[in-house]
Amino acid sequence: MATPVSVHAHAAPQGFIRKYIFSLDHKVIGIQYFFLALTAVFVGMFLSLLMRIHMIWPTAVLPIVGEIKPEQYLSLLTMHGTIMVFFVLTTAPQGGFGNYVLPIQIGAPDMAFPVLNMLSFWTTFVGFIVIIAAFFVTGGAPLHGWTGYPPLSAVQSAGPGEGLGADLWITSIAIFCIASLMGALNFITTTLDLRAKGMSLMRMPLTVWSWFITAILGLLAFGVLLSAGILLLLDRNMGTSFYVPLINVNGVMMGHKGGSPLLWQHLFWFFGHPEVYIAILPGMGVTSQVLSTFSRKPIFGYKAMVYAMLAIGFFGFMVWGHHMFMSGMSPYSAFAFSILTMCIGVPSAIKTFNWLGTMWKGHIRFDTPMLYAIGFVSLFVSGGLSGPFLAQPVLDIQLHDTYFVVGHFHLIMGVAAIFGIFAATYYWFPKMFGRMMNETWGRIHFFITLAGTYAIFMPMHYLGMAGQTRRYSQFTEVAYQTKLIPLQTFMTYAAIITIAAQFIFVINLFWSMFKGPKASDNPWEATTLEWTTTTPPPHDNFGGVTPVVHHGPYEYGVPGAPRDYVMQNDPATYAAH
């Protein structure tokens, strides 16, 4: 047996601050990330509620916030998008569950660089505080959308919120980039260097693969966003002209000359498209894990799943131009970006096929994590199918900047990724907190959320095809758009119900944390290493023992085995595998 590698010189901490606040333990840091993302998602959700209400009742005077002005609507959508993309969809699956589960699943006592891990979390936390601060400065939060297109984002006088608010927005994103880079570095090193004996790459659970590939994407993408953000800050504050051309704002000629807004779009989307996969890949990993476990069957086509994820990550870096078909790019470039984008359909279809193949003729257990994993597959297909539409320049010219795009990316990148997070929460909650979540309320939460999200986002496709533009604060002033208001009203009611249902989840979460029935070490009868240790795991994960891995991650229904699953550290051989 391999000598336990003392990754961390740190022993189990004693004081409250070192144990729960500035902890070096990856499990505590993972939970910290989880609660940060939970806070962020409620902020983001509240903003979306305000937007939906404003669209239907533009003159309504709301408690606390008062009447929402059109420019405030733009602030709301900017902050909703930014908070959700960075502090929820990037933070929870990777920072939260990746941090908590990855080291245990590969049999390591901690991450490779625990201090860096702690720094990474607290840097993210500072980034979150900075972006929230943008609401409270003069002029309020920025207007330029989460994509931050110049010249709007690059000229201080371009509108309310484009002053200090926009500087805080860029600063927050820069801080977030640095935090994510530290995290990605740690994930890659941990996965490559700290695997237990016998944990070969092709024995890693698909969750580990997904976090590993996500980390590589993050490592290569966030540096580009950081550079782009530095250029934007210089344009805003130092009078340079990277992005800003000769421009007249409110009758005043700006001092800029010759910059190109397209430069930002290229840099931003070179980051932005991989970011979509940073959000969704961990959800794919969790879905694979949960589908296999609850179907009591090996994952269908393990290697194909790994290669499909690698292919998605690889192609993710070559398709950024499909966000820019409207920018006047050469038709040849558009053709190349279009073909490459549709190529992503191949590995995506492989994954979907394999998920269905995994469930085929399985002894399916419909526990809440499984429901969410199936929901993920459903949303992945519904949201993914509109991708090839938008990947074609001729169609994109019609659909660009309409609700079709909003519906597409919310289904695939927003809600599907969120379903991955929900599946992960219900699945790993027993390991993280030592108790089970309430199953009945979990199912009620699932069905309302599934129906609710489809009711919100599916009609958006029709709105988009009917020509309804995104980012308009109200539709009452545009004749052809007023006919679509009843559908928008329906979506607002659906949103209110879906948001209300999320309180079921939060109450279930906190109630179960303290009052839920005690969880056994392996309540789902799963095979991976986190289920071989105690619940919750000790400080060094395996109580001084370094696990040795003898099996692949999804050995269910092995002939000759005493149970219908074989743990990864089971030293016995049962059948050819």
Add this chain to the structure above:
Amino acid sequence: MATYTPSTPIDHLGGIKPPEPPAGGGDDGRSASFPDYRARLRRARLGLICGIATVCMVFISLTSAYIFRQGLPTFDGTTNSYVHDWGSVNLPWMLLFINTALLLASSVTMELARRNAARQAALAPVESIPGVSLGSERSFPWLAITVLLGFGFLAGQWLAWIELHNRGFYVNTNPSSSFTFLLTVTHAVHLAGGLIALLWAATASLRHKTAEARQIAVDISAWYWHFMLVLWVYIFALLGIAR
């Protein structure tokens, strides 16, 4: 502390010999045959490679922006036509060559410091044997010299920026001067980070770190420092050739 128990009891094996786990796992028992610090050194180097990849991405994106902006025709409102507004920056060549020489020299001294630290770490187990003495060999303070040369480079860059100002080139004078300041300052910020790492490594013995721990700190700083040299040569070449 909770105790770990294997989930599968061993008694049901019935004489089946446990199969040998295949190679390919992360540690593969290497940590058993090497001292622990070897594993830590390998891990730290792997982390450094990831960090360098990130810094590379930052500079690759800045370079692509540089090339894009250089070739971009821009609209001139006074003549109502498209023009190329990329001007040529009058670089203080002599000063920059001196700075390059300083950084090159610091890279050499850094390498000597790295090898010195590796030798000390290799000898540390021998010295720990009672009765064995290797003599009080005073090693040359290569690390301190590297730090001095590093500060010298930064001071030289500072002088170069002042000289650019004297020649009329500010950060917003022309796209070319914007990029000149952007690239050199971004490099300087990364180099300053390297200097902090060097100071951290240099004070390792003061902080009662073992020779092995010190070697890891010196080794990582050294490779980062060499990378900073390569990066600087690249930036200098870009600014000098693709003007």
